[in-house]
Amino acid sequence: MSDVIERRSSGIPGDTTGFHQAVHSPGLAALDEIAATYSLENIHQLAEAGRQVIWGGRSWESPLVFACDTIPVAHDQLWATDSRRSEATAEDHFQVPGEFCSMIKAMIGRLHADRDRHIKKVLHFGSGCEPVNAVFELARRDGYDIHTIETVSAFTPEEKRPHAVAFLVRELHRVAVWLTGRPADEDRVAEEIRRKNSVIRKVKHLVELRAVHPFYVSASRTRQIFMGSMHGYGDLDAFGAALDLLIGELEALEPLPLPPSYIPLVIAGGVGNQRILDAIEESHGVIVGWVMNGTYEYREDVPPLESLAHYVLDAQGRGDLGEAVGASVSYRRTLVEEAVRRTGARGIVSASLIGCPYASMMQQLERDHFKQIGVPLIAIDTDVHREPPTEEQITRIKAFMEMLA
Ligand code: SF4
Numbered sequence: 394m395s396d397v398i399e400r401r402s403s404g405i406p407g408d409t410t411g412f413h414q415a416v417h418s419p420g421l422a423a424l425d426e427i428a429a430t431y432s433l434e435n436i437h438q439l440a441e442a443g444r445q446v447i448w449g450g451r452s453w454e455s456p457l458v459f460a461c462d463t464i465p466v467a468h469d470q471l472w473a474t475d476s477r478r479s480e481a482t483a484e485d486h487f488q489v490p491g492e493f494c495s496m497i498k499a500m501i502g503r504l505h506a507d508r509d510r511h512i513k514k515v516l517h518f519g520s521g522c523e524p525v526n527a528v529f530e531l532a533r534r535d536g537y538d539i540h541t542i543e544t545v546s547a548f549t550p551e552e553k554r555p556h557a558v559a560f561l562v563r564e565l566h567r568v569a570v571w572l573t574g575r576p577a578d579e580d581r582v583a584e585e586i587r588r589k590n591s592v593i594r595k596v597k598h599l600v601e602l603r604a605v606h607p608f609y610v611s612a613s614r615t616r617q618i619f620m621g622s623m624h625g626y627g628d629l630d631a632f633g634a635a636l637d638l639l640i641g642e643l644e645a646l647e648p649l650p651l652p653p654s655y656i657p658l659v660i661a662g663g664v665g666n667q668r669i670l671d672a673i674e675e676s677h678g679v680i681v682g683w684v685m686n687g688t689y690e691y692r693e694d695v696p697p698l699e700s701l702a703h704y705v706l707d708a709q710g711r712g713d714l715g716e717a718v719g720a721s722v723s724y725r726r727t728l729v730e731e732a733v734r735r736t737g738a739r740g741i742v743s744a745s746l747i748g749c750p751y752a753s754m755m756q757q758l759e760r761d762h763f764k765q766i767g768v769p770l771i772a773i774d775t776d777v778h779r780e781p782p783t784e785e786q787i788t789r790i791k792a793f794m795e796m797l798a
Contacts, residue, residue, distance in 0.1 A: 418639070418642060419638045419642070420635055420636070420637075420638035420639025420640075420641070420642050421610070421614060421639065423631075423634065423635035423638055423639075424614070424617065424618070424621070424632075424635045424636075424639070426635075427621070427626045427628060427631050427632055427635055428617060428621070428626055430626065430627065430628070431470075431624075431626040431627055432473070433466075433470045433473055433474060436464065436466050436470065436512070436627070437507075437510055437511065437512065439464060440464075440510070440511035440512045441510075441511050444464055445461075445462060445463045445464065445514075445572065446463070446464045446466060446511070446512045446514075447463055447464070447465055447466065447512065447514040447515065447516050447572070448466050448468065448471070448504075448512060448514070448515040448516070449465065449466070449468060449515055449516040449517055449518075450463070450465035450516035450568075451465035451466065451467045451468075451623055451624040452518075452623055452714065452717055452718070453701060453704045453705045453708060453714065453718065454516070454518070454542070454565070454568070454701060454705075455585075455589065455623065455624060456582055456585035456586045456588075456589050456691070456697070456701065457565055457568060457569065457577060457582050457585070457698070457701060458516070458568075458572070459585045459588075459629075460569075460577065460578060460581035460582040460584070460585045461568075461569055461572040461573045461577070462573070463572050464627055465516070465624060466512065467620070467623070467624050468500065469620070469777075471499055471500045471503040471504065472495070472496065472499035472500070472503065472777040472778075475503070475506075476495070476499045476503075476777055476778050476779070477778060478502065478506070479498065479499040479500075479501075479502025479503040479506065480495060480498040480499055480502055480778075481502065482501075482502035482505055482506060483497070483498035483499070483501045483502040484498065486502075486505065487501055487502075487505075487531065489501065492747075492748055493524075493748045494524065494746055494747070494748040494749045495746065495747065495748065495776035495777045495778060496746055496749075496776075496777050497524045497525065497527075497528055499777050500525070500528050501528045501531055501532070504528070504532045504535060504537065505532075505535055508532075508535040508536055508537070513536065513537055513538055514537070514538045514540065514571075514572075515529055515532060515537050515538070515539045515540070516540050516542070516568065517529050517539060517540065517541045517542065518541075518542045518544065518705075518717070518718065518719075519541045519542055519543050519544035520544040520545075520546060520709070520718055520719025521716060521717050521718070521719060522716045522717075522751060526541075529541075540567075540568065540571045542561075542564045542565070542567075542568060543560075543564055544719065545557040545560050545561060545706070546706075546709055546719055547706040547709055547710055548709055548710055548721055548724075549710055550710060552710075553703070553706045553707070553710070557702075557706060558699055558702040558703065558706070561698075561701070561702035561705065561706070562696075562698040562699055562702055565577060565698045565701055565702070566698065577697075577698060579696060579697050579698065582697035582698060582701075583693075583697040586691045586693065586697055586700055586701075587693065588629050588630070588633075589625075589629060589691065590690045590691055590693065591633060592621075592622060592625060592629050592632060592633045592636070593622055593688055593689070593690050593691075594690065595633055595636040595637065595640060596618060596619070596621075596622040596636065596688050597688040598640060599618065599636055599639060599640055599643065600615070600683065600688060602640065602643040602644065603615060603643065604681050604682075604736065605643075605648050606643055606646050606648070606649075607651070607679045607680065607681060608679075609642070609643060609646065610639065610643075611670070611671075611674065612660075612670040612671075612673065612674055612680045613667040613670045613671065615680070615683065616663065616664070616670065616685070618636070619663075619683065619685045622688065651679060654677050654798070655677050655678075655679045656677055656678050656679065656739055656740065656794060656797045656798060657679050657681040657682075657736060657737060657738045657739055658673065658678045658679065658680050658681065658682075658738050658739070658740050658741065658742055659680070659681070659682035659683070659684065659729055659732045659733050659736060659738040659740075659741050659742070660673075660680050660682070660683055660684070660685075660741075660742045660744065661684045661725060661726075661728075661729045661741060661742065661743045661744060661759065662684070662685065662715075662725075662743065662744035662745060662752070663685050663744065664742065664744040664773060664775065666775050666779075666781075666782055668781045668782050668787075669773060669775065669782050669786065669787075669790065672782070672786075672787050672790045672791070673742065673790055673794070676790060676791050676794035676795075677794060677798070678740075678742075678794055680742075681736040681737075681738055682732030682733065682735065682736040682738055683732070684725060684728045684729050684732055689704070689707070689708070689711075689713065691703075691704050692704070705718050708720065709721070710724075711724065711727075711728065712724020712725045712726075712727060712728055713728065715751075716751045716752075722751060722754045722755040722758060723755075723758055725755055725759065726755075726758060726759045726762050726763070729741060729743075729759065729763075730762075730763075730766075730768075733768055738768075739769070739797050740768065740769040740770065740771070740793065740797045741759070741763060741768060741769070741770040741771070742770075742771055742773055742790075743756050743759050743760075743770055743771070743772045743773065744772075744773050744774075744775065745772070745773075745774055745775075746774065746775060746776060746777070747774045747775065747776050756772045759772075760772060769793070769796065769797060771789065771790065771793040773786065773789075773790070
């Protein structure tokens with residue numbers, strides 16, 4: 394694969410910042426290469442060749458799953474391809490209403506379509522979204538082996554009591570028994586935590602460097618990196634090596650001031666549609682802060698399974714990792730506000746999925762809060778499909794950017 398990446402023009406007539414030329418980026422090329430190996434079909438082939446592969450387990454719990462010689466597959470692969478067909482299956486076969494969350498429909502449709510393939514285990518955290526629980530209950534009828542991590546919640550540091558941590562540790566041992574027939578090998582989990590922490594530190598450093606050179610790595614590439622910070626595209630070491638290359642490239646650049654016509658923004662949530670991110674950048678928006686998957690490290694000063702328990706309970710308390718860990722709808726705005734203050738952003742793009750009861754509540758709370766403190770916010774609703782955004786969405790984004798200019 395070529396290591397020459399074509400960057401888009403900055404869009405400013407006479408802009409000589411140099412982002413409109415082909416540049417040599419071994420780091421981005423290496424990321425491309427790793428991401429390409431993470432296709433659903435490749436993952437199915439690994440399962441067919443005898444590797445243990447499961448749906449889920451790629452988030453806070455991934456060090457344990459890797460330590461059990463298991464490949465965790467991110468749920469987003471369930472809608473990575475043929476999502477419209479999956480959605481049609483959900484609506485026709487399972488009678489899910491058309492207006493419901495496209496993620497749910499794509500998940501249930503894809504699991505049904507793949508019911509005779511090799512990936513038959515699903516790991517699920519009980520604190521997550523309730524409709525996802527329903528999806529997995531239905532998948533059970535299609536022969537899937539669903540393992541649910543029973544849940545505890547701690548929305549404040551005081552609620553993170555020792556018995557909650559101990560309960561989760563027992564639950565994590567249960568996961569290991571489900572995957573390997575034995576309790577967890579704690580030395581291996583500790584090793585996986587160290588590997589993941591090393592990647593998280595790199596992502597964090599890269600995000601800091603990107604704040605100084607926001608055009609070198611586009612918004613959609615940054616999103617790809619955040620996704621990798623959780624699962625490393627199945628190969629944390631290769632992902633870490635690609636990050637090293639990219640960090641080296643960014644460190645070698647001369648810091649340039651942002652052209653005055655650029656508008657710094659914070660983005661909240663995972664805007665899955667690349668064209669929306671492109672439209673923001675084409676309208677001179679520069680995403681300088683992200684509230685997506687966190688860049689928090691795991692503790693290494695406690696036994697490894699306790700470290701995982703602390704991680705998920707702390708994420709709930711921060712509002713980090715969102716509905717996947719059962720974080721409160723009211724917390725994301727705190728992280729967004731922190732990012733706005735830290736970066737000096739002039740506006741917020743708040744993303745959610747159409748038909749998601751959780752996200753629509755969160756967005757409304759964000760709208761009210763940021764209106765009150767005088768930070769402009771645009772709420773963007775998307776779905777999981779790959780089609781370009783509608784003209785109306787692009788027009789709204791451009792109007793928002795004009796208002797901020
Ligand atoms: S987008 Fe909302 S409804 Fe859909 S899976 Fe996520 S939390 Fe559940």
